[in-house]
Amino acid sequence: MSSQARSKFAESDDYIRDLMQQARGLPACGxxxxxxxxxxxxxxxxxxxxxxxxxxxxxxxxxxxxxxxxxxxxxxxxxxxxxxxxxxxxxxxxxxxxxxxxxxxxxxxxxxxxxxxxxxxxxxxxxxxxxxxxxxxxxxxxxxxxxxxxxxxxxxxxxxxxxxxxxxxxxxxxxxxxxxxxxxxxxxxxxxxxxxxxxxxxxxxxxxxxxxxxxxxxxxxxxxxxxxxxxxxxxxxRGQPLFGTDVRLPGMAYATFTKCPASGGKVKSANLDEIRKLPGVIDAFVIEGTGKPTEVMPGVAIIAKNTWAAFEAKDALKVAWDESAASKDSSSQFSARAREHAKTFPANFDSNVGDVDKAFANVSNHAGKIVEAWYEYPFVAHASMEPQNTTAWWHDGIMEMWVPTQQPDRGKTLVAGTLGLPEEQVVVHQTRVGGGFGRRLLNDYMCEAAVIARQVKGPVLLQWTREDDFVHDFFRPAGYHQLKGAVDKDGRLDAWQEHFVTFTADGRQPASGSGYSSTLAYACIAPNLRRALTLMELKTPVGPWRAPGSCAQFFAQQCFMHELALAAGRDHVEFLIDAVNRDVPELAPKNPQINFSPARATSVIKLCAEKAGWGKKLPKSRGLGLAWCYAHAGHVAQAVELSVDADKRITIHRVVVAADIGLVVDVAGAESQAQGACVDALSVAMAQQIQLENGRVRQRNYNAYPILRLPVAPSVIEAYFVDSGFPPTGMGEPALPAMAPAVANAIFAATGERLRAMPFNQFGYTLAGQASAL
Incomplete structure (x- = not known):
C-alpha cells in the first residue's frame, strides 16, 4: 500500500484503521x-x-x-x-x-x-x-x-x-x-x-x-x-460497523450487477447510454463473465456514487437476454416427473443390507404390516438478512477485498483463478456475516466484485438487492421420496425401502445440497434396508442449505417412522428407541466425523420425551409430536406440543430440544442455536418454497417468502444437553432437521391428518395470529 493511501486511512475512524492494518498483515490491535x-x-x-x-x-x-x-x-x-x-x-x-x-x-x-x-x-x-x-x-x-x-x-x-x-x-x-x-x-x-x-x-x-x-x-x-x-x-x-455492508473506504463507489433471471442467459443488448446519463451514475458496462454460476455469469454492472443512485439506475436498466441456453426448469414438471420415476424402483441400489424382498414377503405371510407413502419438499432459499456484498479494491497489483463469507480461503483461491492472479496478490479481510446458512459457502459475489473492481478506479462496494439475492440464490434442492416399510408381527421395524428422486447438474452425481448420504440411513435403521437414487437434470444453481440434506430428508424419514409405529400399534417413542438399538447397518463412510451411537441416540430420545411429558393426556385438538436425527455429528431429538382450531390455525405451545453434541463450550450460545434452528425450521415447514417456472424464480422477496415473525414464534423453546463426555461438536445445524417432522407428527396427533409435503400451508394450515403471512 502506498504512503499516500496509508495517510488517507490514518484520518479515518478506528474501524477503517483496523481493517487497513489487517491489510498490511497486522491484526486489528496492531x-x-x-x-x-x-x-x-x-x-x-x-x-x-x-x-x-x-x-x-x-x-x-x-x-x-x-x-x-x-x-x-x-x-x-x-x-x-x-x-x-x-x-x-x-x-x-x-x-x-x-x-x-x-x-x-x-x-x-x-x-x-x-x-x-x-x-x-x-x-x-x-x-x-x-x-x-x-x-x-x-x-x-x-x-x-x-x-x-x-x-x-x-x-x-x-x-x-x-x-x-x-x-x-x-x-x-x-x-x-x-x-x-x-x-x-x-x-x-x-x-x-x-x-x-x-x-x-x-x-x-x-x-x-x-x-x-x-x-x-x-x-x-x-x-x-x-x-x-x-x-x-x-x-x-450500538449499531457499530461490523458487517460487510458497513465497510466504508475513502473514494469508494457503489455497484450493482444484473444477471439474466433464468440461469445461463447472456446479454444481447442493454440501454447503457441512457443509464450512464442518470444522476449519480459513474459508468455502466457489460461483463461477459466466466459462464460459471459459482464465479461470474454474464451481466451488466452499474457504478454509481451511492447505493441509491445505483439501485435507481438498476431499476431503469433494460436488458435484452439471449436465453437460448438458459434454464427452463419447472417445479411443477419436476414433481410430476418424479412421481413417474418413483413407479419403478431402480435396479442398481445405493444401499442394500439384508434381504428386503424376503422381509416384505415374510411380513405379508405372518400378520405383519406393510406401509407405503410418498413424501416431497420444495426448493428453498437461504434468505439471509444481509444480501450478498463485497468491497473490492484493485491497487498496486493487488485485489484487496472486504467480504462477509463463510469460506474466505476458498474465496481467495476462486478470485485468484477468476482474475488469473497468483493467490498472494489477493488479500481478503473477513467481516461479520449477516446470515449465511450455507449460501456464503459459495463466493460468486466475491468474484463479481473483483471483476468489476478491476475496471473501476478506487474501491467499490458491490451490493446485491434483496431481489438479486432470491433470484440468484443457490437453492436447497427439492426432493421426492417413495417409501415402503414393514413391521413384523411383534411390531418391530423389519424392512425399509427408499427411492429418492432428486437432481443432478452433471448427469452423474446428486446436485450439491441434496445431501444424499448413507449416514442419513441412521434415521431409518432396519435389519433389511434398501435405498436407491434417480437423478433429474437441473440447470438452476443449487447448494447447501442449513443442515444440508438432513434438513429435508429427515422430514420424510421421521414422519414415515411415525407412520410405521402407528401401523405396528406401538408407542412412537418406544418404537424409535427399539429401532436405533437394533443391529446397525454399516453404511457410514470411513470418516472420523461420523460418530453415530445408538446409546447417544437413545439418551436424547428419552430425555426429550421426558421433558416434553410424553404420554400425558392432552385436550381435544391438541397433539404432541416427536422426531430425532443424527446430523453433523450431533444426536438431537425434538418434541412439539401444539393445538389446531377449526380453521386449521396452529398454536405452538412448547418446543423441547434434547441434544448430545459432546462438551458444550458456551451454553448460552448453544441454547441460542437450538432456538434459532427451531424457528428457522418452522418457517420452512409452514410456508417457504421457491417455485421455478421457465427457469425463473417466482418468489423474489419476503412478501412471497414469509419469514417467521415474533407474534407467532413459539413462546417456549427449551434446550437440554446430554453430558456424554465426548469432545465438542457443532450446534448450528443438528437442531434443525427434526423440527419439521415433529411438527407434522404433532399435527397428525391433533387432527388425524397426515402431512406428507412441505410447506404445510398448502394444506390450509397457518400459524395462529398471522394467517396473512404464514
Missing part, C-alpha cells in the same frame, strides 16, 4: 504477524503474541491423510493470543462469525486453557491466511471440532511460557505456580504477578514442546460449559 516455524514472535513494548497451526485431520475435508500427516510434522507459528502490558488479553478468532456464536466460543476455548480473565479478554477477527491459521472457513457445524485441540494448545502454551518467565524471575519451581484470571501466584513465597507484567519476560522463553503440555480436565474448567454473552453483542446493539 501486533505484526511475522510467522516463524515453532518460534515466538518477539514484540518490543507490545507484550506477548503466541500461536501455532496444528492441522486437524478429522475435519480437513480438502486434505488427504498423507498431506495432513506431512503438515503435522512441520507446524507453523502464528498469532492466536496477545497479552498487553495492561493485562488485556486479545484472542484472535480464525473462523467467520455468521451468527453462530463462534467468535465467542473460540475465544473461550483459548481463554480457558490460558486461565485468562474473561472480563478483560478481547476477541478479534484474525487475518485471513491459511498458511498461518490453517482452515478458516465455517460450515457443516465443524468449526469447533476442527479448532478444539489447536486452540487449547495455543492457550496452554501461552500460559506455560508465562509460568516459565515467573519461575525464572522468582527462582521457584514452575510446578508450584498457579494461574487464575490472568494472574500467576506462588503460595509458598506469597508472590503474584499479572500476565501483562510478565509478558515481556515470557516473550524471551522458548515455545514449549506441545507434547509436554498438560491440558485441563473437564472438572477444572472455569469458563467452558457456562453461559456467556456474545463478544460482539454490545457493538451490534
Amino acid at each position: 501486533a505484526p504477524l511475522s510467522p516463524q516455524r515453532r518460534a515466538l514472535l518477539k514484540l518490543a513494548g507490545a507484550g506477548l503474541v503466541l500461536g501455532f497451526y496444528l492441522p486437524h485431520r478429522a475435519g480437513a475435508d480438502a486434505e488427504t491423510p498423507q498431506a495432513a500427516g506431512k503438515a503435522s510434522k512441520s507446524p507453523v507459528i502464528n498469532a492466536f493470543v496477545r497479552i498487553a502490558p495492561d493485562n488485556t488479553v486479545t484472542v484472535y478468532s480464525k473462523a467467520p462469525e455468521i451468527g453462530q456464536g463462534i467468535k465467542t466460543a473460540l475465544g473461550l476455548i483459548v481463554a480457558e486453557e490460558l486461565d485468562a480473565d474473561w472480563k478483560r479478554t478481547v476477541v478479534e477477527q484474525a487475518p485471513i491466511d491459511a498458511k498461518v491459521y490453517g482452515y478458516q472457513g465455517a460450515g457443516g457445524s465443524t468449526t469447533i471440532p476442527r479448532a478444539w485441540d489447536q486452540l487449547r494448545l495455543a492457550g496452554a502454551a501461552a500460559k506455560a511460557m508465562l509460568i516459565a518467565a515467573a519461575a525464572k524471575e522468582w527462582k521457584v519451581n514452575p510446578a508450584e505456580i498457579t494461574a487464575e484470571d490472568s494472574r500467576l501466584s506462588h503460595a509458598a513465597s506469597q508472590r503474584s504477578a499479572t500476565y501483562g507484567s510478565l509478558a515481556e519476560a515470557a516473550a524471551q522463553m522458548p515455545v514449549p514442546d506441545l507434547a509436554t503440555l498438560k491440558l485441563k480436565t473437564r472438572g477444572e474448567y472455569r469458563l467452558l460449559e457456562r453461559r456467556h454473552r456474545g463478544v460482539d453483542d454490545p457493538r451490534i446493539v
Whole structure:
C-alpha cells in the first residue's frame, strides 16, 4: 500500500484503521504477524503474541491423510493470543462469525486453557491466511471440532511460557505456580504477578514442546460449559460497523450487477447510454463473465456514487437476454416427473443390507404390516438478512477485498483463478456475516466484485438487492421420496425401502445440497434396508442449505417412522428407541466425523420425551409430536406440543430440544442455536418454497417468502444437553432437521391428518395470529 493511501486511512475512524492494518498483515490491535516455524514472535513494548497451526485431520475435508500427516510434522507459528502490558488479553478468532456464536466460543476455548480473565479478554477477527491459521472457513457445524485441540494448545502454551518467565524471575519451581484470571501466584513465597507484567519476560522463553503440555480436565474448567454473552453483542446493539455492508473506504463507489433471471442467459443488448446519463451514475458496462454460476455469469454492472443512485439506475436498466441456453426448469414438471420415476424402483441400489424382498414377503405371510407413502419438499432459499456484498479494491497489483463469507480461503483461491492472479496478490479481510446458512459457502459475489473492481478506479462496494439475492440464490434442492416399510408381527421395524428422486447438474452425481448420504440411513435403521437414487437434470444453481440434506430428508424419514409405529400399534417413542438399538447397518463412510451411537441416540430420545411429558393426556385438538436425527455429528431429538382450531390455525405451545453434541463450550450460545434452528425450521415447514417456472424464480422477496415473525414464534423453546463426555461438536445445524417432522407428527396427533409435503400451508394450515403471512 502506498504512503499516500496509508495517510488517507490514518484520518479515518478506528474501524477503517483496523481493517487497513489487517491489510498490511497486522491484526486489528496492531501486533505484526511475522510467522516463524515453532518460534515466538518477539514484540518490543507490545507484550506477548503466541500461536501455532496444528492441522486437524478429522475435519480437513480438502486434505488427504498423507498431506495432513506431512503438515503435522512441520507446524507453523502464528498469532492466536496477545497479552498487553495492561493485562488485556486479545484472542484472535480464525473462523467467520455468521451468527453462530463462534467468535465467542473460540475465544473461550483459548481463554480457558490460558486461565485468562474473561472480563478483560478481547476477541478479534484474525487475518485471513491459511498458511498461518490453517482452515478458516465455517460450515457443516465443524468449526469447533476442527479448532478444539489447536486452540487449547495455543492457550496452554501461552500460559506455560508465562509460568516459565515467573519461575525464572522468582527462582521457584514452575510446578508450584498457579494461574487464575490472568494472574500467576506462588503460595509458598506469597508472590503474584499479572500476565501483562510478565509478558515481556515470557516473550524471551522458548515455545514449549506441545507434547509436554498438560491440558485441563473437564472438572477444572472455569469458563467452558457456562453461559456467556456474545463478544460482539454490545457493538451490534450500538449499531457499530461490523458487517460487510458497513465497510466504508475513502473514494469508494457503489455497484450493482444484473444477471439474466433464468440461469445461463447472456446479454444481447442493454440501454447503457441512457443509464450512464442518470444522476449519480459513474459508468455502466457489460461483463461477459466466466459462464460459471459459482464465479461470474454474464451481466451488466452499474457504478454509481451511492447505493441509491445505483439501485435507481438498476431499476431503469433494460436488458435484452439471449436465453437460448438458459434454464427452463419447472417445479411443477419436476414433481410430476418424479412421481413417474418413483413407479419403478431402480435396479442398481445405493444401499442394500439384508434381504428386503424376503422381509416384505415374510411380513405379508405372518400378520405383519406393510406401509407405503410418498413424501416431497420444495426448493428453498437461504434468505439471509444481509444480501450478498463485497468491497473490492484493485491497487498496486493487488485485489484487496472486504467480504462477509463463510469460506474466505476458498474465496481467495476462486478470485485468484477468476482474475488469473497468483493467490498472494489477493488479500481478503473477513467481516461479520449477516446470515449465511450455507449460501456464503459459495463466493460468486466475491468474484463479481473483483471483476468489476478491476475496471473501476478506487474501491467499490458491490451490493446485491434483496431481489438479486432470491433470484440468484443457490437453492436447497427439492426432493421426492417413495417409501415402503414393514413391521413384523411383534411390531418391530423389519424392512425399509427408499427411492429418492432428486437432481443432478452433471448427469452423474446428486446436485450439491441434496445431501444424499448413507449416514442419513441412521434415521431409518432396519435389519433389511434398501435405498436407491434417480437423478433429474437441473440447470438452476443449487447448494447447501442449513443442515444440508438432513434438513429435508429427515422430514420424510421421521414422519414415515411415525407412520410405521402407528401401523405396528406401538408407542412412537418406544418404537424409535427399539429401532436405533437394533443391529446397525454399516453404511457410514470411513470418516472420523461420523460418530453415530445408538446409546447417544437413545439418551436424547428419552430425555426429550421426558421433558416434553410424553404420554400425558392432552385436550381435544391438541397433539404432541416427536422426531430425532443424527446430523453433523450431533444426536438431537425434538418434541412439539401444539393445538389446531377449526380453521386449521396452529398454536405452538412448547418446543423441547434434547441434544448430545459432546462438551458444550458456551451454553448460552448453544441454547441460542437450538432456538434459532427451531424457528428457522418452522418457517420452512409452514410456508417457504421457491417455485421455478421457465427457469425463473417466482418468489423474489419476503412478501412471497414469509419469514417467521415474533407474534407467532413459539413462546417456549427449551434446550437440554446430554453430558456424554465426548469432545465438542457443532450446534448450528443438528437442531434443525427434526423440527419439521415433529411438527407434522404433532399435527397428525391433533387432527388425524397426515402431512406428507412441505410447506404445510398448502394444506390450509397457518400459524395462529398471522394467517396473512404464514
